[in-house]
Every structure is written in structure tokens, then in C-alpha cells.
Amino acid sequence: MKKGFTLIELLAILALLGVIILVSVPSIISTNQTSQENNYKQYIANIQNASEIYIETHADNYETLKTKPGTTETIQIEDLIKGDYIQGSLKNPKTNETLSDEKGTVTVTNQDGKLTYTYNP
Numbered sequence: 001m002k003k004g005f006t007l008i009e010l011l012a013i014l015a016l017l018g019v020i021i022l023v024s025v026p027s028i029i030s031t032n033q034t035s036q037e038n039n040y041k042q043y044i045a046n047i048q049n050a051s052e053i054y055i056e057t058h059a060d061n062y063e064t065l066k067t068k069p070g071t072t073e074t075i076q077i078e079d080l081i082k083g084d085y086i087q088g089s090l091k092n093p094k095t096n097e098t099l100s101d102e103k104g105t106v107t108v109t110n111q112d113g114k115l116t117y118t119y120n121p
Helices: 007-057 059-067 077-082
Strands: 072-076 105-111 114-120
Touching: 007 059, 007 072, 007 077, 007 105, 007 114, 059 072, 059 105, 072 077, 077 105
Parallel strands: none
Antiparallel strands: 072 105, 105 114
């Protein structure tokens, strides 16, 4: 009696592995996309939090913004980096592109006494 697998048995194993791959790959891709979305949301939240700290640290420069509803100010990402509020060489987790430090801004708006922060890449 010979030992080993027959061609039919090998084909059955390959077919089974193919089915497992077909089922698992879309799930892995979906998980990866969800992870990138969550990383991007966290990335934006970190920049907005750094902007809040920047405004509080430089409160004397932003007194009008804090007290007058409808006021808007812009903070340069470069200023946040220079002040060590965030690290330089920011990378967008969605696209993995390094952002130019001069391009990004955060728009801060006083809406009825509440400051809102909007990141503009």
C-alpha cells in the first residue's frame, strides 16, 4: 500500500483553502478600512484638542474670540507644531501622505459662547 495523498484529495484541500480565503479576505479588508477611518477621526480629534490647549495657553490673544459670539479665528498647524502641541511631520492615516506644515489650519468659531474647532487640511 502506497503512502501519500491522491490528486483528488489535494484538489479538495486546495478548494477548501480557496473557500476559506474567499470568506476571510473581504472581512480583513473591511476591518482595515474601519481601522483607517477610526485612526483618521482620532487624528482630527488630537489636532482639535491641541488647538483647544493652544487657545487656552494664549488666552490673551484670543479674548475677543472667547467673549464675542460669531467671531472666527484661524490657527496654523505650523504654530501648533512650533509650540510642541503636536508633533511635526503629520501623516494622514487614510492616505499615508505627509501633510505640509504650512498648509493645515484649524478654524475656531464662537457659536453662542461655545468654541467649535474645524480642521482644514
